[in-house]
Amino acid sequence: MIKRKDKIIRPKMEVEIAGIKLRNPIMPASGTFGYGEEFAPYLDLNSLGAIVTKGLSLNAKAGNRTPRICETVSGMLNAIGLQNVGVDVFIKHKMPFLEQFDTPVIVNFFGNTQDEYAEVAARLDGVPGVAALEMNISCPNVKHGGIVFGTDPKAIHEVVSQVRKKTSKPLIVKLTPNVTDIQVTARAAEEAGADALSLINTLTGMAVDVKTRKPRLANTIGGLSGPAIRPVAVRLVHQVVQAVSVPVIGMGGITRAVDALEFLIVGAKAVQVGTANFVDPTAMSTILDELEEFCLTEGIEDINDIIGSLVV
Amino acid sequence: MKNLKTVVLSNQEISPGYYRMRILAPDYTRLAKAGQFIMFRVQRSLLPLLRRPFGIFRTGFMPADCETMPPKEFIEIIYKVVGGGTEIMRELHHGDSVEILGPLGNGFEFGEPGEEKVLVGGGIGLVPLYMLAEKLVEESRVRLYMGGRTRDDIITVTEFERLGVRTHVSTEDGSVGDTGLVTVGLEKKLQEGGKMTVYACGPMPMIEAVEKICRRYGVPLQVSLEALMACGVGACLGCVVKGAGHSDSTPSYLCTCKVGPVFDAKKLDWGNSPEQSVGNCGGCQ
Numbered sequence A: 001m002i003k004r005k006d007k008i009i010r011p012k013m014e015v016e017i018a019g020i021k022l023r024n025p026i027m028p029a030s031g032t033f034g035y036g037e038e039f040a041p042y043l044d045l046n047s048l049g050a051i052v053t054k055g056l057s058l059n060a061k062a063g064n065r066t067p068r069i070c071e072t073v074s075g076m077l078n079a080i081g082l083q084n085v086g087v088d089v090f091i092k093h094k095m096p097f098l099e100q101f102d103t104p105v106i107v108n109f110f111g112n113t114q115d116e117y118a119e120v121a122a123r124l125d126g127v128p129g130v131a132a133l134e135m136n137i138s139c140p141n142v143k144h145g146g147i148v149f150g151t152d153p154k155a156i157h158e159v160v161s162q163v164r165k166k167t168s169k170p171l172i173v174k175l176t177p178n179v180t181d182i183q184v185t186a187r188a189a190e191e192a193g194a195d196a197l198s199l200i201n202t203l204t205g206m207a208v209d210v211k212t213r214k215p216r217l218a219n220t221i222g223g224l225s226g227p228a229i230r231p232v233a234v235r236l237v238h239q240v241v242q243a244v245s246v247p248v249i250g251m252g253g254i255t256r257a258v259d260a261l262e263f264l265i266v267g268a269k270a271v272q273v274g275t276a277n278f279v280d281p282t283a284m285s286t287i288l289d290e291l292e293e294f295c296l297t298e299g300i301e302d303i304n305d306i307i308g309s310l311v312v
Numbered sequence B: 001m002k003n004l005k006t007v008v009l010s011n012q013e014i015s016p017g018y019y020r021m022r023i024l025a026p027d028y029t030r031l032a033k034a035g036q037f038i039m040f041r042v043q044r045s046l047l048p049l050l051r052r053p054f055g056i057f058r059t060g061f062m063p064a065d066c067e068t069m070p071p072k073e074f075i076e077i078i079y080k081v082v083g084g085g086t087e088i089m090r091e092l093h094h095g096d097s098v099e100i101l102g103p104l105g106n107g108f109e110f111g112e113p114g115e116e117k118v119l120v121g122g123g124i125g126l127v128p129l130y131m132l133a134e135k136l137v138e139e140s141r142v143r144l145y146m147g148g149r150t151r152d153d154i155i156t157v158t159e160f161e162r163l164g165v166r167t168h169v170s171t172e173d174g175s176v177g178d179t180g181l182v183t184v185g186l187e188k189k190l191q192e193g194g195k196m197t198v199y200a201c202g203p204m205p206m207i208e209a210v211e212k213i214c215r216r217y218g219v220p221l222q223v224s225l226e227a228l229m230a231c232g233v234g235a236c237l238g239c240v241v242k243g244a245g246h247s248d249s250t251p252s253y254l255c256t257c258k259v260g261p262v263f264d265a266k267k268l269d270w271g272n273s274p275e276q277s278v279g280n281c282g283g284c285q
């Protein structure tokens, strides 16, 4: 513990990403925190580094058939189908709630065409209280045979460039892990004007009910999240940090401060907590407490001293 | 609504494969409404990862361990051992730490005082009906139709009787009560006519059969549904069921954890092939 004149000095937790100041590096992952309201009874939203919303599209989206979720070993599969209220309803009815808090709001969004991405970004551009946009590129490009934008460097470059022109807000591009070389897709997003990158989105997966022989998800394939994916996520964040110069936000299976620290040490400037919010709606406040405790016992005065401190 | 770190007070097998767990739960007597549920964290470790949803059977007070202490407030859940999570739960003892999130969801509407109330429970589906019965007997005559596969599935019926509820038991194998499905008795009751409200909870095929009968006789029905849940608080959108008027072009999905688990049957889509329309645990078991 760092003691000066018998007073415990609390470690400095502030980090900065693409010009946004965060009071600490902990924030929820999109789609696991609703629009914030759902967690307000359990958690002080003013204690978080940022709030990240469910992914928004141009029009409201109903989502997939059920079953949409299924528990797996140390994780879960989901195929929610990006159910959301649509960007206009969000701005009118969800944003006022979030604006009560003194916490930056990062709005996650997606589209099925380049134009849709650009239009959603344009509508969010003038909205006060939106601190940054997080662009989910793990969506099928309907004009190109449904190939996921985020798996094709050329498609990434085009769609990110187009969105870049529509917004003056900091733009975070969220990468998919379902690629052969993440350094290539990361660089494509950076070159097209991303101010920061976040990763990882879910890994595609599948589970089968051996009695009925049916897939456990109505959609057959879904996205794997939770502790099971953490080593893969840490590796990918490590590789992306080597490849780009913009800041990186890491996520994938974080449930405790020690998990978050792995990402910070390999160079993530902040982290997102996803599935753990389902297991425990107070997870992020526990992680924050543990993180501060870790800094105190390890004699770390500023969390930034940990970031990128990997010893190899 | 809060996350409570608490302890098990008791955990006993009440019928083969069925357990009753009493959990220390301050404030629940005041907060919990009939039909609400909790998300139960099976153990502190991450195995199993997700919490398990359980209906609140009842709330109450019991004497503290020493006389000078105030009485202990508790909830009881009744669960059937069906898989990995409930296998671990059955091993819990007095004093073991657990976490419960709740009370969650919307409970039952009590209907008009004075009119008859008819409860239909299938197996473990009886659970949320007990607190409802406690409330309804204050102002109405209450009848319970309780069904199960065998006598082992017929649980807590005497506790309903002690409240003054008239009970009708049926089992598919005839090991206790009438032989056959619970809906046979229900249909006879509705044929008699009269103003009443029906409340049902149980396996999906039972709920669908009850819905058909109630629709035929024009009797209002409230159902309590199960769905696969990750969060229990309306954030993951995993637990949805189809709302009335749902179609591919005008989809309507309602969260079981937030809008439900109790629904007015009229607000749901019962479709042409109902077993696909109302999403319960589906192919997951």
Ligand SMILES: Cc1cc2nc3c(=O)[nH]c(=O)nc-3n(C[C@H](O)[C@H](O)[C@H](O)COP(=O)(O)OP(=O)(O)OC[C@H]3O[C@@H](n4cnc5c(N)ncnc54)[C@H](O)[C@@H]3O)c2cc1C
Binding pocket: A071, B037, B048, B050, B051, B052, B053, B054, B055, B056, B077, B078, B079, B080, B081, B082, B083, B084, B085, B086, B087, B124, B127, B128, B225, B226, B227, B228, B229, B261, B281, B284, B285
């Ligand atoms: C609102 C609500 C109230 C419930 N009340 C009760 C109750 O009072 N008593 C009781 O015995 N059971 C109740 N259930 C069902 C109970 O949640 C499951 O039996 C339990 O989750 C099974 O866990 P497991 O690990 O033993 O089974 P597994 O099959 O190993 O579980 C695997 C996954 O599927 C989920 N799951 C499995 N069966 C169900 C089911 N029927 N409904 C929802 N999720 C399921 C589990 O939560 C878990 O995520 C309720 C469910 C809901 C949604």
Ligand SMILES: Cc1cc2nc3c(=O)[nH]c(=O)nc-3n(C[C@H](O)[C@H](O)[C@H](O)COP(=O)(O)O)c2cc1C
Binding pocket: A029, A030, A031, A032, A054, A055, A056, A078, A080, A082, A108, A136, A174, A200, A201, A202, A224, A225, A226, A227, A229, A251, A252, A253, A254, A272, A273, A274, A275, A276, B236
């Ligand atoms: C139920 C669910 C819904 C999600 N919805 C979104 C979404 O709308 N947009 C998005 O970019 N990511 C979404 N994700 C991905 C998460 O934000 C996160 O990238 C992923 O779950 C890995 O983190 P975790 O292991 O901590 O959950 C979702 C994940 C889950 C489990």
Ligand code: FES
Binding pocket: B228, B229, B230, B231, B232, B233, B234, B235, B236, B237, B238, B239, B240, B255, B256, B257, B258
């Ligand atoms: S269980 Fe997550 S939204 Fe209902």
